[in-house]
Amino acid sequence: MVEKVPSQHLARTVAVIGNPNTGKSTLFSALTGVHSRIGNYPGVTVEKKLGWFEFEGQSVRLVDLPGTYSLSPRSIDEMVSVDVLLGRQPDVGPIDAVVCITDASNLERNLYVVSQVLDLGLPTVLVLNMWDVAVDRGIQIDPVELARRLEIAVIPCEAHRRRQLDEVRRGIIQACQLPQRTPPDLFPQTFHEEARQLQTAFQQFGNQNLPIYLIERLLLDVGGQLETALTKPNPAELLTRLKAARERLATAGCRVPGIEAKLRYGWIKQLMQGVMTVPDKRPATVTDTLDRWLTHKFWGLLAFCLTMFLVFQSISTVAEPLMKFFEVGQKQVGGWVGSLLAPGPLRSLIVDGVIAGVGGILVFLPQICLLFLFIALLEDCGYMARAAFLMDKLMTKVGLSGKSFVPLMSSFACAIPGIMATRTIENRRDRMVTILIAPLMSCSARAPVYWLMVAAFFPTVSWAGGWVTLHAIMMFVMTFFGAVVAIPIAWLLKKTLFKSETPPFVMELPAYKWPSPGIVLHRVFDRASAFVLRAGTLILATSILIWSASYFPSDHRAEQQVLVQIQQAEDQFSSQLEQKSQLRSRRELLLEDQPVPVQSAAESSAPIEALAAQLAELDAQLAELDTQLQPLHELFETRNQISERLLADSYLGRFGKWIEPVVKPLGWDWRIGVGVLASFPAREVIVATLGTIYSLGGDVDENSQGLQSALKSATWPDGRPVYSIPVAMSIMVFFALCAQCASTLMVIRRETNHWGWALFTFVYMTLLAYIGAWIAFNATGWLMTFSGNS
Amino acid sequence: MTLDELQIGQIASIVEVSGQDGIAIRLMEMGLTDGEEIQLIGFAPLGDPIEFLVRSYRLSLRKAEAKRVTVLAR
Numbered sequence: 050m051v052e053k054v055p056s057q058h059l060a061r062t063v064a065v066i067g068n069p070n071t072g073k074s075t076l077f078s079a080l081t082g083v084h085s086r087i088g089n090y091p092g093v094t095v096e097k098k099l100g101w102f103e104f105e106g107q108s109v110r111l112v113d114l115p116g117t118y119s120l121s122p123r124s125i126d127e128m129v130s131v132d133v134l135l136g137r138q139p140d141v142g143p144i145d146a147v148v149c150i151t152d153a154s155n156l157e158r159n160l161y162v163v164s165q166v167l168d169l170g171l172p173t174v175l176v177l178n179m180w181d182v183a184v185d186r187g188i189q190i191d192p193v194e195l196a197r198r199l200e201i202a203v204i205p206c207e208a209h210r211r212r213q214l215d216e217v218r219r220g221i222i223q224a225c226q227l228p229q230r231t232p233p234d235l236f237p238q239t240f241h242e243e244a245r246q247l248q249t250a251f252q253q254f255g256n257q258n259l260p261i262y263l264i265e266r267l268l269l270d271v272g273g274q275l276e277t278a279l280t281k282p283n284p285a286e287l288l289t290r291l292k293a294a295r296e297r298l299a300t301a302g303c304r305v306p307g308i309e310a311k312l313r314y315g316w317i318k319q320l321m322q323g324v325m326t327v328p329d330k331r332p333a334t335v336t337d338t339l340d341r342w343l344t345h346k347f348w349g350l351l352a353f354c355l356t357m358f359l360v361f362q363s364i365s366t367v368a369e370p371l372m373k374f375f376e377v378g379q380k381q382v383g384g385w386v387g388s389l390l391a392p393g394p395l396r397s398l399i400v401d402g403v404i405a406g407v408g409g410i411l412v413f414l415p416q417i418c419l420l421f422l423f424i425a426l427l428e429d430c431g432y433m434a435r436a437a438f439l440m441d442k443l444m445t446k447v448g449l450s451g452k453s454f455v456p457l458m459s460s461f462a463c464a465i466p467g468i469m470a471t472r473t474i475e476n477r478r479d480r481m482v483t484i485l486i487a488p489l490m491s492c493s494a495r496a497p498v499y500w501l502m503v504a505a506f507f508p509t510v511s512w513a514g515g516w517v518t519l520h521a522i523m524m525f526v527m528t529f530f531g532a533v534v535a536i537p538i539a540w541l542l543k544k545t546l547f548k549s550e551t552p553p554f555v556m557e558l559p560a561y562k563w564p565s566p567g568i569v570l571h572r573v574f575d576r577a578s579a580f581v582l583r584a585g586t587l588i589l590a591t592s593i594l595i596w597s598a599s600y601f602p603s604d605h606r607a608e609q610q611v612l613v614q615i616q617q618a619e620d621q622f623s624s625q626l627e628q629k630s631q632l633r634s635r636r637e638l639l640l641e642d643q644p645v646p647v648q649s650a651a652e653s654s655a656p657i658e659a660l661a662a663q664l665a666e667l668d669a670q671l672a673e674l675d676t677q678l679q680p681l682h683e684l685f686e687t688r689n690q691i692s693e694r695l696l697a698d699s700y701l702g703r704f705g706k707w708i709e710p711v712v713k714p715l716g717w718d719w720r721i722g723v724g725v726l727a728s729f730p731a732r733e734v735i736v737a738t739l740g741t742i743y744s745l746g747g748d749v750d751e752n753s754q755g756l757q758s759a760l761k762s763a764t765w766p767d768g769r770p771v772y773s774i775p776v777a778m779s780i781m782v783f784f785a786l787c788a789q790c791a792s793t794l795m796v797i798r799r800e801t802n803h804w805g806w807a808l809f810t811f812v813y814m815t816l817l818a819y820i821g822a823w824i825a826f827n828a829t830g831w832l833m834t835f836s837g838n839s
Numbered sequence: 840m841t842l843d844e845l846q847i848g849q850i851a852s853i854v855e856v857s858g859q860d861g862i863a864i865r866l867m868e869m870g871l872t873d874g875e876e877i878q879l880i881g882f883a884p885l886g887d888p889i890e891f892l893v894r895s896y897r898l899s900l901r902k903a904e905a906k907r908v909t910v911l912a913r
Contacts, residue, residue: 310867
């Protein structure tokens, strides 16, 4: 992570390749330890994972390629592996050797991609991982004989138990010294003949250096990525020649693409004859038993719902208190730093800009880490594939596959881990659509906004004996509103930008295994630190930008004077203030302990009366204190009035008034416009900004009675109230659909490896939010007049 | 018959995968080649996709993909 990977001139470079679910990442981290670095290949969404190790005085760079069942590239993402292996990826350089990692308990299918790698002629090491699982299943493999037949090193290994790792390291070092191999020839002579002729054709069109391996792949992969990538010099002519070559091969009894699988699996069968013995009757495994329940029509769905419920429940019970802790911590640090600095632009910048900005990121860290933890656990134990299996039918209705379900579900807590979880979706188009609609799921930062609006503007009506309240219904509707809008958006994206045939859902259901704590924690740490580093810088920058816009160019001297006076007054009244906070907490404790009043039970009335007396006593003391503190309250009042005026005069306030015509159709005045503008870096900022705008100071929350009544009493210049149910609806719909989260946009950039997609998400969601809010405002207004008239 | 028409637990041997597109290539790469034995393990709760056992590993296919595999039931 911190250490630099040695440059390609100093060390040998070795590529690691293998099927998914073979323990490839486990082996990679076991071999390299902490010496790894994650990046991106230019122009694609593939993660570039590099690591290095030293063994017996030799250093080796490892390039971890994405898990794959085959080297036939169907997208630019899959092309990366082929390019790396052929030494055509400039940022990796030439490859000295290849490590093929296989699942020993499932060797036949695992050897398919190995046979494709062997065709490269590079020195190769074959690692038979999960050796213990194979032994448990009664599978016997003779690695010595297999090595003799393949003429490469074959090493049994148990990466998760860290066994045989030195043998693997030694094998890699030795392979690096070996010369190129002569690959086993599986294909008939006519095939090679056609490939050579095509190579000549490419040379005629100026493409001199195409390796014969790529030409052979081009011949085999009907409709693959190479057909578009290689034929660029003269598509019409080259594709005609390619088609003719394939037709000639078909008449010669070598029909592509079918021939490749037939030949390779035939070769594997022959190779393994006498090397591997599999028991005639497959023993029933734990996976079989577990799957009977976990993919069952009824119990399977129940188990799935329970799992999802548990994930979200633990996020609210574990992460939310932690988030509160961060919030309180941020305020305390802000207060502490504030007390050290004199009132002025520097203090305001550090407290309201930097600390508030950093706090805005850290606040999400607990829930992001926890979600990452669950996703990593589910992935590592093998359940993720079952979740996709269970939910696929539902997701095909939207044009996606089952693999999109868990990422989208996670986005209900926070879109960031949701978007990062899309890495398990190997189809590029599905992954892109999932990433682009994930921010529409209602994340936990939207809830405070909904709650503020619902509590302030919707009447407290309840039905069914108090079980169903209008507030609860509104919260429910708003929570799922984004997901409902996401359905047509996904459909539209699938029909336009990501138009393609439905991708196949050919998915292996891997054997269940105990998640390895090392791998899981490593993944959580990797993703969380990447989030903090990358998103942190941008959020900080935007926070400072918004802060400057709301601070300058006004004259803050009057405000500073008041702040100094407040500090003095607070010192003067320190004993009263302390007394007040003690009385407050005693009052709260009393109210918490209050027994539920039971009308029929006479004996309970006595304690209630005693309690009421105590409360009255406390309230009287509090009122007395408040009269003593009156000068301080007046100072606060003045400060709030000044900060309201300052905001109105600031660049942000001026801009807000300037754009008022734009937000007026949504029923908003310039204050709401400013609040929304200020909340583009992080949407939950709106509550604090509205607090500032309505002169309550920045430290209010959504339950604050003061803010709710301030919103209710806000008026237009002509005296009409600004807020009404239609305005509240329009604000809620806007927040439901808008991309007001700089972190999410940063993560989209990171995962798609392109700024364009972050920009696209921002633009489409903001437009959608504007139109949605307009419709919500007008439709609710119309509905209300309609129901009022009838 | 095709792969999606098997009963739960039924074993068949693969005759061919129809088509020459990416899906057909994918199915063959995953080991669905002629002569290979395949068993239907079960259906997902909503009826699709279907779980199979082939080359001693578990594979999930949608009905639409399973339809492209011609088999001979045992």
